[in-house]
Amino acid sequence: AQKVTQAQTEISVVEKEDVTLDCVYETRDTTYYLFWYKQPPSGELVFLIRRNSFDEQNEISGRYSWNFQKSTSSFNFTITASQVVDSAVYFCALSEAGGGGFKTIFGAGTRLFVKA
Amino acid sequence: NAGVTQTPKFQVLKTGQSMTLQCAQDMNHEYMSWYRQDPGMGLRLIHYSVGAGITDQGEVPNGYNVSRSTTEDFPLRLLSAAPSQTSVYFCASRPGTGGVRNEQFFGPGTRLTVL
Numbered sequence: 001a002q003k004v005t006q007a008q009t010e011i012s013v014v015e016k017e018d019v020t021l022d023c024v025y026e027t028r029d030t031t032y033y034l035f036w037y038k039q040p041p042s043g044e045l046v047f048l049i050r051r052n053s054f055d056e057q058n059e060i061s062g063r064y065s066w067n068f069q070k071s072t073s074s075f076n077f078t079i080t081a082s083q084v085v086d087s088a089v090y091f092c093a094l095s096e097a098g099g100g101g102f103k104t105i106f107g108a109g110t111r112l113f114v115k116a
Numbered sequence: 117n118a119g120v121t122q123t124p125k126f127q128v129l130k131t132g133q134s135m136t137l138q139c140a141q142d143m144n145h146e147y148m149s150w151y152r153q154d155p156g157m158g159l160r161l162i163h164y165s166v167g168a169g170i171t172d173q174g175e176v177p178n179g180y181n182v183s184r185s186t187t188e189d190f191p192l193r194l195l196s197a198a199p200s201q202t203s204v205y206f207c208a209s210r211p212g213t214g215g216v217r218n219e220q221f222f223g224p225g226t227r228l229t230v231l
Contacts, residue, residue: 009156033217045206045222052217091158095216102147102166103174104220108158 002027004094006107013082014115021077021110023092029053031097034068034075035104039089048090051075082114117142120223122207128229129197137192137226139207146212148190149174149220150182152203159206165190167212197230204228 003026013019025034036048049059051068059066063080079086089111095104123138141148149164151174161174165184179201181193190209194201204227208220 004158006158035219043204043225045208047219047221050217050219093159097216102164102172102216103161104149104216105161105175106151106159108156 002094002096002103002105004092004105004107006090006092006110008110009108010111010113012113012115015084016081018078018080019082019112019114021079021090021092021112023075023077023107025073025075025092025094027073027094027096029096033095033097035093035095036066036075036077037091037093037106039091039109041087045091048077079112082112084114084116087112087114119143120207120209120221122205122223122226124226125224126227128231129194130231131198133197135194135197137194137205137207137228139190139192139223140188141190141207141209141221142188143209143211143221144187145209145221146187147215147218147220148184148207148209150180150190150192151206151208152176152201153206153225154203162192162205194228199230202228202230 005024032053034051038046065078067076089109091109092107120141146167150162151159160176163182165171207223210218210220
């Protein structure tokens with residue numbers, strides 16, 4: 001069965017600090033997709049990144065970077081030099097491709113506070 | 117494109133009342149889904165649809181019904197509202213082509229309170 005665990009409920013940092021949000025997943029599929037979404041205080045959900053199970057390359061996009069490690073079933077998200085605008089709830093999600101799977105399962109989310 | 121739209125934005129119901137949350141998308145997406153968001157629980161899948169006329173249950177389907185008569189619309193019905201259904205409800209869609217590898221597009225949400 002699919003499962004996504006985001007053990008950090010809330011994180012508080014001071015602006016310009018680096019912060020890593022953890023995501024651990026469980027799946028029996030060999031083909032699956034991992035996602036990160038951001039939910040700012042305004043409430044909408046914004047897609048950030050997708051990774052498939054065959055691509056373990058880390059990715060960097062500006063101040064954001066993602067570290068995907070199949071060996072530890074983790075897909076962690078790092079924000080470098082955090083800014084107040086990064087304050088949001090961040091969700092990790094998992095979709096399985098096998099067994100006719102159409103479901104995307106989300107973790108409980110990590111609320112990030114960035115203080116000026 | 118309006119993307120994914122949801123109505124109403126806010127709703128207050130009394131226990132036992134029924135209502136329908138509306139969701140529409142104008143991107144011709146085959147896949148649509150409903151989630152509820154509760155503190156500490158993340159987003160939990162209620163029901164989803166892979167195309168007109170095809171729906172299936174998610175993680176927490178009890179107390180909710182859905183139907184999909186058109187590609188554009190995917191309403192969520194609360195049959196007899198209970199306080200446990202107080203939540204924020206999100207509708208989402210994604211293209212059918214490419215399936216689960218696609219990210220979902222979310223509506224703005226409906227905040228429902230059941231008294």
